[in-house]
Amino acid sequence: MTALATRPTRPGAQRIRQMSGQVGWGLLAWVLAIAFFLPVLWMVITAFKPESAAETWPPKFAFSPTLAEFRLVFSGWGPYATHSAVATIGSTILVLLLGVPAAYALSVHPVGHWRDGLFFFISTKMLPIVAAIGPLYVIALKAHLLDSIWLLIILYTAMNLPLAIWMIRSFMLEVPSELLEAARLDGAGRIREMTGVILPVISPGLVSTALICVIFAWNELFLALNLTVTNAATMPMFLISSVPQEGLYIAHLSAAATVASVPVILVGWIAQRSLVRGLAMGAIK
Amino acid sequence: MAVVETGAAPPSTVQIRPHQASRSERWQRRLPLLPALIYTVIVTQVPFLVTLWYSFQSYFWNTPAPAHFTGVSNYKTVFTNPEFRSALVRSVLMTVTAVILAMLLGVAFAVLLDRKFLGQGVVRTLIITPFLVMPAAAAPIWAGPMLDPNFGLLNYLLQPFGVHHVAWLSTHALGSVIVVMVWQWTPFMTLIVLAGLQSQPPEILEAAKVDGAGALATFRELTMPHLRPYIELGILLGSIYLVNVFDAVRLMTNGGPGTATTNLPFYLFTQVNNAFDIGGAAATGVVTVILTIIVATFALRMFARVFQFEEASR
Numbered sequence: 001m002t003a004l005a006t007r008p009t010r011p012g013a014q015r016i017r018q019m020s021g022q023v024g025w026g027l028l029a030w031v032l033a034i035a036f037f038l039p040v041l042w043m044v045i046t047a048f049k050p051e052s053a054a055e056t057w058p059p060k061f062a063f064s065p066t067l068a069e070f071r072l073v074f075s076g077w078g079p080y081a082t083h084s085a086v087a088t089i090g091s092t093i094l095v096l097l098l099g100v101p102a103a104y105a106l107s108v109h110p111v112g113h114w115r116d117g118l119f120f121f122i123s124t125k126m127l128p129i130v131a132a133i134g135p136l137y138v139i140a141l142k143a144h145l146l147d148s149i150w151l152l153i154i155l156y157t158a159m160n161l162p163l164a165i166w167m168i169r170s171f172m173l174e175v176p177s178e179l180l181e182a183a184r185l186d187g188a189g190r191i192r193e194m195t196g197v198i199l200p201v202i203s204p205g206l207v208s209t210a211l212i213c214v215i216f217a218w219n220e221l222f223l224a225l226n227l228t229v230t231n232a233a234t235m236p237m238f239l240i241s242s243v244p245q246e247g248l249y250i251a252h253l254s255a256a257a258t259v260a261s262v263p264v265i266l267v268g269w270i271a272q273r274s275l276v277r278g279l280a281m282g283a284i285k
Numbered sequence: 286m287a288v289v290e291t292g293a294a295p296p297s298t299v300q301i302r303p304h305q306a307s308r309s310e311r312w313q314r315r316l317p318l319l320p321a322l323i324y325t326v327i328v329t330q331v332p333f334l335v336t337l338w339y340s341f342q343s344y345f346w347n348t349p350a351p352a353h354f355t356g357v358s359n360y361k362t363v364f365t366n367p368e369f370r371s372a373l374v375r376s377v378l379m380t381v382t383a384v385i386l387a388m389l390l391g392v393a394f395a396v397l398l399d400r401k402f403l404g405q406g407v408v409r410t411l412i413i414t415p416f417l418v419m420p421a422a423a424a425p426i427w428a429g430p431m432l433d434p435n436f437g438l439l440n441y442l443l444q445p446f447g448v449h450h451v452a453w454l455s456t457h458a459l460g461s462v463i464v465v466m467v468w469q470w471t472p473f474m475t476l477i478v479l480a481g482l483q484s485q486p487p488e489i490l491e492a493a494k495v496d497g498a499g500a501l502a503t504f505r506e507l508t509m510p511h512l513r514p515y516i517e518l519g520i521l522l523g524s525i526y527l528v529n530v531f532d533a534v535r536l537m538t539n540g541g542p543g544t545a546t547t548n549l550p551f552y553l554f555t556q557v558n559n560a561f562d563i564g565g566a567a568a569t570g571v572v573t574v575i576l577t578i579i580v581a582t583f584a585l586r587m588f589a590r591v592f593q594f595e596e597a598s599r
Contacts, residue, residue: 026402032394037411039468040418042438043426055436098324101317111314117322124329125525126581130550131570132332134563135339139332158328161321190313219419222531222550226557236421240536243425250429250436257422268417269410276476 043261046254054251069255073242077259079230080238086149087234088217091156095164095213096206098157103168104194108180118169121162129159133226140227149232155223160213167212167278171205172198208278211271218264235260333574339567346561359568368544369569372552373576379459379548380528383466384520390467391474391519392512396504398475399482416472424536427465428454458538458545465533470526474519481515482508521584528577549573 046054048065102121106114129136136155137146145151175198183197199206221236228237242256243249268275340359344352363369398409415423431438434452443451453461485508493503531550534540540547540555547555553573556566 022400022402025397025400026404029394029397029400029402029408030404032397033408033411036468036471037414038438039423039426039431040414042430043422046430054430055433057436057441059436059438059441098321102321105314105316105318109314111318112311117318121321121325123581124325126577126584127329127333128529128550128570128573128577130529130531130553131573132336133553134557134566134570135335136332137557138339138563139335154328158325161325165321215417219421221421221535222529222554225535226554236419236532239419239421239425250433253425253429257419257426261417261419261422264419265414265417268413272410272413275413276480 040261040265043254044258046251047258049251049254051248051251054254055248069251070259072252073255073259076242077235077238077256080233080235083149083152083228083232084218084235087152087156087232088214090149090153091160091217092210092213094153094157095160096210099161099164099168099209100194100199100206102161102165103172104198106165107169107172108175108193108198109190118166121165124158125162129155130222133222136223137226146227147229147231151227152224152232152234155227156217156220159220159223160216164209164213167209168202168205171202171209174205175201204274205278207271208274211267211275212278214267215264333570336567336570336574339563340571342564342567344563344567346557346563348561352564355564359564360572362565363568363572368547368552369572371544372547372549373573375459375546376528376548376550379463379466379530380524383463383470383527383530384523386463386467387470387474387523388478388516388519390471391478392516394471394475395478395482398479412475413472415468416470416476418469420469420530420532421536423465423469424533427461427468427533428537432461454538455542458542462533462537462546465537466527466530469533470523474523477515477519477522478512481512485511524584 045061047069048067049060049063050066050068053060053063105111106118111117140146140151145154179197179201180193183193188196219236220234221240224232224234224237225240228234233241239253239256239260243253339352341354341356342352343355343358394412398405398412402408430436432440432453434440434450437453439453440448440450451457489507490503493507498506529550530548531554534546534548534551535554538546540551549569553566553569556562556569560566
């Protein structure tokens with residue numbers, strides 16, 4: 001309070017200082033963001049280079065762009081992209097089908113030990129899946145699930161379910177209790193309470209949750225690499241297989257990496273608010 | 286705090302006497318939980334039980350001999366094997382460094398993004414992108430076009446600072462892998478911290494300003510305590526995912542040079558894929574899980590604090 005009294009500043013000068021400060025912070029943010037984005041930008045630029053221009057010193061910034069590498073990539077990516085799409089969408093649907101009721105049982109009408117339940121789900125994320133990879137292989141082999149897309153769907157569901165339950169639960173806690181009360185007074189049962197009140201209210205949250213599941217499932221490599229060969233090989237596997245042992249390959253690699261990453265990047269950009277909200281609300285509840 | 290306004294708790298009418306709820310009521314509550322619970326138990330716990338079983342067996346892929354019981358010999362190997370110990374230490378080092386750096390950068394970015402400036406939306410878009418890039422794509426892009434000693438962009442950009450054709454992946458392998466981990470996870474931390482910043486009630490900040498508190502003091506005294514649960518949560522989630530980092534190691538350095546970047550996931554991978562040692566890998570896995578449980582117990586305590594926070598603010 002005293003500080004204000006002892007520091008008489010002309011309002012005009014202060015505003016100018018404030019504005020230039022704002023511009024400065026904005027500039028800093030821009031510089032950092034561009035530096036952060038640079039590897040992605042460089043990947044896309046390199047993807048349009050002819051192989052001979054991709055591995056030069058100094059790096060070439062001016063070149064005649066070509067779609068040759070993209071053409072090559074698109075000639076081979078079909079099955080991989082299909083497997084990835086099926087595993088991603090399939091596991092995300094299964095996560096929502098299992099996760100919504102579970103989150104309901106942990107929030108709206110909580111079971112007796114809801115906290116233990118929630119901890120159990122979270123704790124499964126802490127068990128390193130890599131530790132069980134050998135036995136997983138053996139189990140998959142014996143169950144005739146090796147190199148099958150079903151195996152990936154099953155495992156990706158288990159991988160994403162804990163985080164999803166946690167997020168969906170936090171969205172359900174946001175449902176105003178008056179709405180639930182009103183529905184109950186109208187004689188709505190649990191099913192109608194769910195479909196009529198809760199689901200419409202939390203649907204944006206479900207979109208956020210699905211988005212996070214899609215990102216993790218689409219980008220997963222370790223399980224796919226160890227448990228699939230050809231019949232269920234996914235996009236990350238395509239990327240690995242597109243790196244030849246010798247010769248120039250950087251432009252080709254960049255094109256493949258761009259093609260593999262772009263679907264999730266685009267989805268993430270479009271649904272950015274949803275992503276932010278998902279992590280935000282899921283964060284603390 | 287945002288949680289205050291939004292704390293729509295489970296309706297109090299059903300919570301008053303949970304112990305006297307009838308049998309059918311209890312089952313009605315449990316029923317929706319069961320599918321997910323059974324699914325998770327089967328898919329995540331059964332493989333670990335099988336892992337436990339195999340850890341007492343001698344079982345090699347590449348020999349036709351069937352698995353047979355060998356007692357604790359696999360465990361003896363694990364504990365006497367210096368490779369396991371160094372992979373363990375490296376895993377801890379990589380995770381801790383990456384999580385801390387990502388969180389520091391995340392806080393900085395979040396503070397910047399919390400201000401209004403021209404093109405804020407675009408800047409946020411650019412900053413979250415590394416989180417969206419497929420790790421299996423990011424790793425070779427960093428290893429090749431970015432870090433290559435002969436044509437990498439980084440060496441070119443660092444040239445004015447006296448850096449000449451550094452072979453990052455041979456001379457600074459561990460650092461390079463950590464940089465990529467940080468690069469991919471900073472956006473995640475940024476988003477969580479940003480959520481925390483934006484849930485701060487503006488009246489309180491306004492009041493601090495009126496009281497003549499400086500920006501730094503306000504940040505230290507008001508914002509940091511408010512952010513704490515968000516930061517703890519970011520650290521927790523980041524650790525869960527980063528301790529399992531495999532793609533960057535496999536695709537940038539293949540664990541090398543030598544074993545300079547071999548973390549536990551990669552070590553286990555080589556044990557199964559190169560040494561064909563299912564029993565040995567299983568024993569390593571069991572030890573890893575036990576260590577994880579010890580760490581997780583502490584982590585869960587942190588979770589418990591986050592939950593207490595949630596309830597206290599209701």
